Amino acid sequence: MKVTYPHMGSLSLAVHSLLTGLGLDVVPPPPITRRTINLGVLHSPEFACFPLKVNMGNFIEALEAGADTIVMAGGSGPCRFGYYAQVQREILRDLGYEFKMIVLEPPQGHLSELADKLKELGGGRPWPEIVRLLQVTWRQIKALDTLHVRLLLARPRELEKGSCARAYRQASELVLAAKTPGEVDSFLRQGMEALSAVPGDHNRETLRIGLIGEIYMLLEPAANLDMEKVLGEMGVEVERSIYISHWIKEHLVLSTLRLGGSKKIRKAAAPYLNHFIGGHGWESVGETVLYGRRGFDGIIHVLPFTCTPEIVAQSILPTVSRDYGIPVLSFSLDEQSGEAGVITRLEAFLDLLWQRKLKRRETSSTG
Amino acid sequence: MSITVGIPRALLYYYYYPGWEAFFRTLGAEVVLSGETTKAILDAGVRASVDEACLPVKLYLGHLADLRDKQVDCVFVPRIVSVERKRYLCPKFLGMPEMARFSIPGLPEMLPVEINIHQRYRQTRQGIAKLAARFDSRSGAFKRALREAKAAQEKYELGLRRGQTPAEVLSGKAPRPAAGNIRVAVLGHAYNLNDRFISMNLVTRLREMGADVVTTEMLSPQDIRRGAACLQKEVFWTFGKKLAGAAFHLLEEGKIHGVVLVAAFGCGPDSLICELVERVYRRSKKAPVLLVTLDEHTGEAGVVTRLEAFVDMLRWGQAV
Numbered sequence: 001m002k003v004t005y006p007h008m009g010s011l012s013l014a015v016h017s018l019l020t021g022l023g024l025d026v027v028p029p030p031p032i033t034r035r036t037i038n039l040g041v042l043h044s045p046e047f048a049c050f051p052l053k054v055n056m057g058n059f060i061e062a063l064e065a066g067a068d069t070i071v072m073a074g075g076s077g078p079c080r081f082g083y084y085a086q087v088q089r090e091i092l093r094d095l096g097y098e099f100k101m102i103v104l105e106p107p108q109g110h111l112s113e114l115a116d117k118l119k120e121l122g123g124g125r126p127w128p129e130i131v132r133l134l135q136v137t138w139r140q141i142k143a144l145d146t147l148h149v150r151l152l153l154a155r156p157r158e159l160e161k162g163s164c165a166r167a168y169r170q171a172s173e174l175v176l177a178a179k180t181p182g183e184v185d186s187f188l189r190q191g192m193e194a195l196s197a198v199p200g201d202h203n204r205e206t207l208r209i210g211l212i213g214e215i216y217m218l219l220e221p222a223a224n225l226d227m228e229k230v231l232g233e234m235g236v237e238v239e240r241s242i243y244i245s246h247w248i249k250e251h252l253v254l255s256t257l258r259l260g261g262s263k264k265i266r267k268a269a270a271p272y273l274n275h276f277i278g279g280h281g282w283e284s285v286g287e288t289v290l291y292g293r294r295g296f297d298g299i300i301h302v303l304p305f306t307c308t309p310e311i312v313a314q315s316i317l318p319t320v321s322r323d324y325g326i327p328v329l330s331f332s333l334d335e336q337s338g339e340a341g342v343i344t345r346l347e348a349f350l351d352l353l354w355q356r357k358l359k360r361r362e363t364s365s366t367g
Numbered sequence: 368m369s370i371t372v373g374i375p376r377a378l379l380y381y382y383y384y385p386g387w388e389a390f391f392r393t394l395g396a397e398v399v400l401s402g403e404t405t406k407a408i409l410d411a412g413v414r415a416s417v418d419e420a421c422l423p424v425k426l427y428l429g430h431l432a433d434l435r436d437k438q439v440d441c442v443f444v445p446r447i448v449s450v451e452r453k454r455y456l457c458p459k460f461l462g463m464p465e466m467a468r469f470s471i472p473g474l475p476e477m478l479p480v481e482i483n484i485h486q487r488y489r490q491t492r493q494g495i496a497k498l499a500a501r502f503d504s505r506s507g508a509f510k511r512a513l514r515e516a517k518a519a520q521e522k523y524e525l526g527l528r529r530g531q532t533p534a535e536v537l538s539g540k541a542p543r544p545a546a547g548n549i550r551v552a553v554l555g556h557a558y559n560l561n562d563r564f565i566s567m568n569l570v571t572r573l574r575e576m577g578a579d580v581v582t583t584e585m586l587s588p589q590d591i592r593r594g595a596a597c598l599q600k601e602v603f604w605t606f607g608k609k610l611a612g613a614a615f616h617l618l619e620e621g622k623i624h625g626v627v628l629v630a631a632f633g634c635g636p637d638s639l640i641c642e643l644v645e646r647v648y649r650r651s652k653k654a655p656v657l658l659v660t661l662d663e664h665t666g667e668a669g670v671v672t673r674l675e676a677f678v679d680m681l682r683w684g685q686a687v
Binding site: 047048074076079080082083084085087089091103272273275276278279281309311312313314315316318332 | 416417419420421446448453454455456457458459461462465466469470481598599600602603604630632633634635636637638639641642643646650660
C-alpha cells in the first residue's frame with residue numbers, strides 16, 4: 001500500500017509524519033505548481049470550488065508518482081467539501097487510475113467509524129501505539145500553529161527579507177522529526193526562541209490586518225498566492241483567524257462531546273448572523289466583529305470562487321464594516337487569479353489603511 | 368383589514384407555496400405574491416446582491432424588492448435549514464434572512480421562522496406556532512392552519528406527480544397531452560426550471576419541439592430514493608439527492624432518450640451532482656446528456672439552438 005493525501009498548508013506535514021509513523025509507505029503529493037493546478041482544473045467540474053481542483057491535481061501527481069491509496073477527509077454538509085471525495089474518486093476512476101480511497105468521515109456523535117479506518121491504516125498495530133502516535137501528531141500540529149502565529153507577528157519587522165520564514169522552516173522541520181511529545185515541546189521552545197532572535201526593527205510601525213475566510217484558502221499558501229508572506233513583506237502584521245488545531249479541537253473533539261466551541265465568535269456574529277450556514281461563513285462574520293472591536297486596521301476576506309457560505313457572509317460584511325469602521329477587502333480566488341492583480345489591489349488597500357491611520361492620529365493629536 | 372403577507376415568487380415558492388398560502392389564509396392574513404419575473408425584477412436583484420451570488424438568489428432578492436414596492440405589511444423569508452432527517456438545503460437557504468436584510472434596504476417586517484427538521488424538530492414546531500400566534504392567537508388556530516397547509520401541500524404534490532410542472536399547477540393551466548415522439552428528462556431545481564424568464568421557457572420549448580418532458584417532481588419519492596441508493600455516500604442536500612435519484616432511476620428504467628441538466632451558474636451542489644450524473648450516463652452509453660448553465664447574461668437564441676440540436680440528435684439516434 002502506497003499512501004498519499006492532499007496538500008493543505010502545514011496540516012499535510014503533520015499528516016505525513018503520522019502516516020510514516022504508522023509504518024506506511026507514503027508517497028507525498030509533489031509540491032503544488034502551475035502544473036498541479038492545470039491538471040486539477042482540466043479534470044474537475046468547471047464550477048467546483050478551487051480546493052477540489054487543487055486536490056485533484058495533488059491526487060493525479062501522486063498517483064503518477066506511484067501512490068495507490070488516497071487518504072481524504074469527508075463531511076456531513078451543507079458545505080460542498082463533504083462530497084469532494086465522492087466526485088474525485090469517480091473522476092480518477094474515469095481517468096483509468098487504479099487506487100483505493102479511504103475517506104475519513106467526521107464522527108457524528110461516535111468515534112468508532114473513524115477509529116476503524118485509522119486501525120485499517122495502522123495495519124494491525126496495537127491501539128496504544130496508534131494512540132501514542134496520534135498524541136505526537138496532535139502536539140506537532142499545535143506546535144506548528146504556535147510557530148506560525150509568531151512568524152506572522154515577526155515577519156513585518158525583519159531586517160533581512162525571508163529570515164523569519166527560514167527560522168520557521170528550520171523549527172518546523174525539527175518539530176516534525178520529533179518522536180515524543182516531550183521532544184515536540186522542546187523543539188517548539190527552541191523554534192520560538194530562534195524566531196525571537198531574528199534581527200528586526202522593533203520600532204517599525206506596522207498595520208494590523210485580520211485574515212478571515214474559508215479554511216483551505218487560508219491554510220494553503222499555493223491557493224491564496226502566498227498572501228500572508230506578501231502582506232508580511234509589505235510591513236503588515238497579519239493575524240489569521242483559523243488554525244487547524246482550533247478546527248480539530250472544535251470539530252473532532254468538542255462536537256463529538258456535544259460541546260460547541262468558538263462560542264465567542266458566534267456570539268460576536270449574533271447581531272448580524274445567528275445561525276450556522278455551512279463552511280466558515282458564520283465565523284467570517286464573527287471574526288470581523290472581533291477584529292473590529294480590537295481596533296485592527298483592516299480585514300482581508302479570502303474565499304474560493306462560488307463558495308456559497310462565504311458569499312452569504314460577503315453580503316453581510318459591508319454592514320459590519322460600516323458599523324465598526326473597519327475596511328474589508330474580499331478576494332474570491334481560483335485558477336484564474338493573477339498575482340499581479342492581487343498585489344495591486346493589496347497595495348491600494350494598504351495605502352488606504354495607512355492614510356486612515358495617519359489621519360486618525362492627526363485628528364487625535366490636534367483635537 | 369387583514370394583514371398582507373408578501374411571498375416572493377422565487378426559490379421555494381415552487382416547492383411550498385400552496386402550503387404556505389393555505390397556512391396564512393387560514394390565519395386570516397392576505398397573501399400577496401410578487402409579480403412574474405421581468406427584466407426589471409431581475410435587474411433589481413442583480414444590483415442588490417453580491418456579484419458572485421447564484422442567479423436564483425439574485426432573482427429572489429429582486430422579487431423581495433418588488434414586494435417592498437407593493438407595500439405589503441410583512442414578508443415571509445423563512446430560514447429553511449433542513450426539511451428531512453440528515454439532509455440540508457443549500458447554504459444560501461440557511462442564510463437567506465440575513466442576505467435579504469443586508470441587501471434590500473427598506474424591507475417591511477420579516478416574519479422570522481426557522482425550519483430545521485434534522486436538528487431541531489421540536490423548536491421548528493414551536494417556531495411555527497409562534498408565527499401563527501402573530502396572526503391569530505386563539506387556541507386551535509395554529510393547528511387548524513397547519514392542517515389546512517398540509518392538505519393543500521399534499522394536493523399540490525399529487526398534482527405534480529400526474530405529469531404537471533409546478534408552474535402549470537400553480538398557474539392552474541392544464542397540462543398539454545403527451546404527444547411527443549421522444550422522451551426527455553429535464554432535471555434541475557424547480558425554481559430555475561419553472562421561472563419562465565430565467566429558464567427561457569425551456570420546458571415549453573422542448574414540448575413544442577415534440578418532446579415529452581419528465582421532471583423530478585413527476586417521479587414518486589420511492590423511485591427517487593431507489594435511484595439515489597446506488598451512490599456510495601448519501602447526498603446531504605435534499606434537492607441534490609432528488610436530482611441524482613431521479614437521474615439514476617430514469618437511467619435504470621431506460622424509458623428516456625436524453626437528459627437536459629439545467630444548473631444555475633455558481634450553484635455549489637449542482638457543480639458536483641451534475642458532474643456525477645454526467646459521468647454515470649456517459650459510462651452507460653444509454654442516453655446523451657446536455658448541460659445548460661443559466662445566468663443573468665444567458666442569450667435566449669444560444670439556448671434554443673442548443674436545444675434544437677440536441678433534440679435533432681436524439682431523433683437521429685431513434686431513426687438508426
